[in-house]
Amino acid sequence: MASEPSRTSPTSRSSRTVSAWRPPVAGVVEVFHARFTEYAYPMHVHEAWTLLIVDTGAVRYDLDRHEHGTPHDTVSLLPPHVPHNGSPVTAEGFRKRVLYLDGTYLGDELIGAAVDHPDLRDPLLRRRVGQLHGTLVRPGEELEAESRLMFVGERLRGHLRGDPVASPRAADPVLARRLRELLDERVVEGMELREASALVGAHPAHLVRAFSAAYGIAPHQYLTSLRVGRARRLLLEGRTPSEVAVATGFYDQSHLTRHFRRLVGVPPGRFRAG
Template identity: 35%
Template sequence: MDANRMLARPWLPGVELFHADFSGQPFGRHSHDAFAIGAILQGVGGYQCRGARHALPAGTLSLMNPEEPHTGHAESPRLVYRMLYVEEARLPALLGRKRLPTGFRELNPADDGQVAAGLARLATEFERGAALALESELLEVLERVFVRHGGLRAAAPAQRDGGVTAFLRDYLEAHYAEAVSLEQLAGLVQRHPRHLIEAFRRAYGVPPHTYLLQRRVREAKRLLLGDQPPLEVALSLGFYDQAHFSGTFKRFTGVTPGQFRRAART
């Protein structure tokens, strides 16, 4: 049975993530008006492109330029992959570079696992709808893929920008329970999101969305010592649901919210 999903958000135009899980469904010759960045997770995919037939086993990437005609099919009983589509016109704003990618030369390079992992995190954030984390993961995937495979020069290390990063840290401390977007933060300090993330990471060791989660977990500890149920704590702090809260809490503390609460009351 096919279990395909297309993930998109209205406030992030020109960007879609297709999670494919199917058997036997062929795709006729077509093209996309976007760069396509995919990772094969299970099975073997196949397609015809640039005058040749290609087989893509798990662990390889599928990279295509806009308007590049190709077909598509599964060469195994089941095929699972994730494919990120980014319209070419969106790249200047997303990458914040004067020189943009020249395009993908190799269709099926091997993946060291980092692109597949990045697409997995991106899929999770698409479903949660948290703008700050989603936009941050998107920029990381694009930077990694286009520098490695698309002719984009690696960015120079971000310089320390103490006044800007301190302002952002104070803003996150004051608004930790709110839905904060990367575009919003960039607008506050008149910096491109990519520069903002790099400068913040250089100053505090983590990107803004991780800092925000750490701040929420710190507040959650205080609230869990009171009488609020964990679900109320989760929703009051801006978590998507209790599972998201529990997973994030354990990621930073090593225990679940329930374990923390029980230990504090013994």
């Protein structure tokens, strides 16, 4: 279960606002969102890969005795065990979002390439990292987060190996049907992408692409649709939204409400009353 984000309030002399938590998503050690003005990081290291995007302002940092920067359209990837620091470029400071990924997530053989080119100018990668953060702040969206992280990692590996072009969509209707059957069996319990990949014997990226190509919808969207469909039936039987959320696999009532409103057009309470 995801731990609640911890926060600090801005101080009187300088602004420092932080949210940090560890989501139940394989490969993600920590999510860290921060707004700093005057604060500067001293030289330090991480055991994890540091995947950084800056939403406002800019950060300058030294990595392996070379200076780098992070304008808003850049994704920065700092390798584990390599010293670096960080400070705001201007007096306005910066607002950043960081993912700390397990030290084995990208492989030690890619550390050298990350040291040489830590700042990646790739609009698609930048957008995908932002979407992943948007998913990670919402409890109950682990399958979606795992899928988005997989595509982010795939593109990062491509950059570090000199070929950032994403793999083409894969047509494999048999594989897609096998995943659909697994999701149909596990509507309430849900399923991790890695578990599904192991059960069907396919790489997670190929599995998601095959499913999306066959059905025109991502696996996490398909599972959510099934859950909302079950929720409709239970609401029409007179069950309360809070009861229905638990019975259909949603994290809590607000999680149910968000998806129910998006797919049905009204919140579950109004649907039940009508």
